[in-house]
Amino acid sequence: MTDQIWDSNLPAKYKSISTYQWTPVQVIEFTWQYLQTQSVSSILDLGSGVGKFCLYLAKLANGNFPIYGIEDRLDLYKVSESLKTKLKLEGVVFNHEDFLVNFPFGHSHYYLFNPLYETMKGNYSIDFEKEKSANLFLKNLQILKSNLLKCKTGTKVITYHGFGGSILPGFRILMKKELELGEWMVWERD
């Protein structure tokens, strides 16, 4: 699989921002290698976008564990649902929700590709529907951290390009890898 092949499934406006917004194939394959060393009850992508991480992982994992994605942009959620049907993938469930409002507790593993970063001013935004504000970013980061702190001991959080901060209270860093395309880390709830 290559990003070019996978992204060819996407509507043009989402294909053009793939490098900046959707996890590269190589990073998903690296994450799958790691997950094979783990006892995974389920994994959830916080901010699943067009579903690239969840759908390609579902193909690789082939039913080994359930995969979930949460996305608050309706259009992206709809793209992920239609790709799931088109690619005939099972074992993956998408929900249209805001994880800052309704945090999905109970998974052994979480994945984040810096979903809060979009609140900061920058290039390659998905759209301009959401407010851009440093204060809002800090407020949302606090909500995310406090919810992750409520996860049970042993919960793992995998980040690609971080979660938005440098310290995750209640977690220790288990792994840190400088991949060609960005920093990949695993955090464990103490």
Ligand SMILES: C[S@@+](CC[C@H](N)C(=O)[O-])C[C@H]1O[C@@H](n2cnc3c(N)ncnc32)[C@H](O)[C@@H]1O
């Ligand atoms: C950088 S993209 C990563 C997408 C996907 N995880 C992937 O790797 O392919 C971050 C996603 O998080 C979503 N997002 C940001 N804040 C969210 C929130 N509070 N609730 C649900 N989704 C959110 C954005 O809409 C965007 O699709």
